[in-house]
Amino acid sequence: MNSQTWRDAGKQTLPVMFGYLPLGAAFGIVAIEVGIPWYAAAAMSIIIYAGAGQFLATTLLAAGAGLTEVAVATMMLNSRHVFYGLSLLKRFQGAGWRKPYMIFALTDETYSLLTSQQAYTHALGFRVSLLNHLWWFSGTLIGIAVGSAQLFNSQGIEFALTALFIVLTLEQARRLKQALPFAIALATGLGAVLLLPDRHLLLGAIGSASLLLLAHYRHDQRREKRHAH
Amino acid sequence: MLTDPLWQLIMVCALATFATRVLPFVALSRQADHPLILHLGRYLPPAVMLILVIYALRDFTPLASDWQLNMGDNGLPLIVASLLVAGLHLWRRNALLSIVLGTASYMLMVQLSWAG
Numbered sequence: 441m442n443s444q445t446w447r448d449a450g451k452q453t454l455p456v457m458f459g460y461l462p463l464g465a466a467f468g469i470v471a472i473e474v475g476i477p478w479y480a481a482a483a484m485s486i487i488i489y490a491g492a493g494q495f496l497a498t499t500l501l502a503a504g505a506g507l508t509e510v511a512v513a514t515m516m517l518n519s520r521h522v523f524y525g526l527s528l529l530k531r532f533q534g535a536g537w538r539k540p541y542m543i544f545a546l547t548d549e550t551y552s553l554l555t556s557q558q559a560y561t562h563a564l565g566f567r568v569s570l571l572n573h574l575w576w577f578s579g580t581l582i583g584i585a586v587g588s589a590q591l592f593n594s595q596g597i598e599f600a601l602t603a604l605f606i607v608l609t610l611e612q613a614r615r616l617k618q619a620l621p622f623a624i625a626l627a628t629g630l631g632a633v634l635l636l637p638d639r640h641l642l643l644g645a646i647g648s649a650s651l652l653l654l655a656h657y658r659h660d661q662r663r664e665k666r667h668a669h
Numbered sequence: 670m671l672t673d674p675l676w677q678l679i680m681v682c683a684l685a686t687f688a689t690r691v692l693p694f695v696a697l698s699r700q701a702d703h704p705l706i707l708h709l710g711r712y713l714p715p716a717v718m719l720i721l722v723i724y725a726l727r728d729f730t731p732l733a734s735d736w737q738l739n740m741g742d743n744g745l746p747l748i749v750a751s752l753l754v755a756g757l758h759l760w761r762r763n764a765l766l767s768i769v770l771g772t773a774s775y776m777l778m779v780q781l782s783w784a785g
Contacts, residue, residue: 455768480676510681514685515689521686523709525690525691527714529700533701546690552721596775597776599747599771601725602747603754603772607764616715625717626723633727642720654705657708
């Protein structure tokens, strides 16, 4: 039973592994290049554990930014995670001792896997979170050890994460059978690509999608009230 | 260690990241059954998933600067591989198969850079 859960988690995180190993390695390489000691780079992948956030941290470090600036910039960059938590409040209920870790480890990819699991259990969700974290950390260690020297030509392997998001979108569509969230995502996603600078793109799209869903909720409520009268 | 600027920066970065992840769980822990939260729990994940797809494809440029088809890593390989993933998945509905074949095709295309 237990080892079966590990196997399921391993299989689910495989696409993330293909993405996190090279991206983690890229972080390790960049960190060493800007002069961060290897043990600090490794520690960052354990205790910060945010892809874009860690690259930002190395840039800010190299630029000699102040701590307040670092705090504000990091929160701006990661504020989309607030919306992830909103949609997992229910699912994480009763997760007990695993819950703090699962909240800490909530990256884009882990969120995508956890919200797509039909047979979700806390044990499985915890293992998925832990394995993704492990792939990211291992990738960082590989980057630190190997440096810019190439082991094999892995150019393009990060596409695995794009493929994962495509597959999960199709799975969500199959389950929900409603166009609404996809129409909202198309509008806010394409709008953000056209209108917003790269660093605000995800927050802008996810934030405005949440607002539109809120408006839709209000609208539904009013309609139900009218029908009740 | 606490006075070392490098570790201070790492700790601030770690705390700021964790703060964004934990905020809803702390602020709304008693609202988990509120209909609005359930509404978001139902509709937000699919919306986020499609937004992440759009984000991943945002750099797609069909034409290179010389008006030739763009065969680089943000050109046709990106769209061909994405369509392959979607097509395979609609056909066989095997997540791992769609992802592995799609990624392999993308890697082949960008590494051989097709037209050269």
